[in-house]
Amino acid sequence: SQQGEEDPQALSIQEGENATMNCSYKTSINNLQWYRQNSGRGLVHLILIRSNEREKHSGRLRVTLDTSKKSSSLLITASRAADTASYFCATDLPYNTDKLIFGTGTRLQVFP
């Protein structure tokens, strides 16, 4: 299936440290998005990166995309306890940009 795999599955860091999560996918894409989910809640959209973009920034977030390796990374700089959540990458399909296929997710815990 197209479902992306994220690495690591879980990550624990101290406040102030940077957190890096990686996402790999299987087929070509048009866009890749990153979402955040607090425990037992819905998803919040973080950032969208198009297939012709290599890097994008939004506040403390930095996303990179390497279409040749079919991978993306999400970097959260100067993490805070409030960043504790699960993070998912989501890709569309080359023939259907409406559907999102979610990765397996990374559970991030930031200790104060």
Add this chain to the structure above:
Amino acid sequence: GAVVSQHPSWVICKSGTSVKIECRSLDFQATTMFWYRQFPKQSLMLMATSNEGSKATYEQGVEKDKFLINHASLTLSTLTVTSAHPEDSSFYICSASETSGGPYEQYFGPGTRLTVT
């Protein structure tokens, strides 16, 4: 920003009964709505895509007669789990998009936790 609500936020029902979950876009018209299912500590799995006024498109392996989806208006979609069984217990999340044909942002509801006893 765009807000999507779900109702109820949690529901417990007995095996064999049916449960309806509502998904509403509160401040925008949703051309397309999506229903996802999420098991504990797992990712979201797309169940179906619905467009207002037309039949939902179900993903492979999702029983359309068990998970009835109705997208009656541009602000409301409902998911009915018919003859629920304990294995249907899960977290159901809807999302909505103002446009189709991408790229676009999906706005997610807060989810509904279903427990079937």
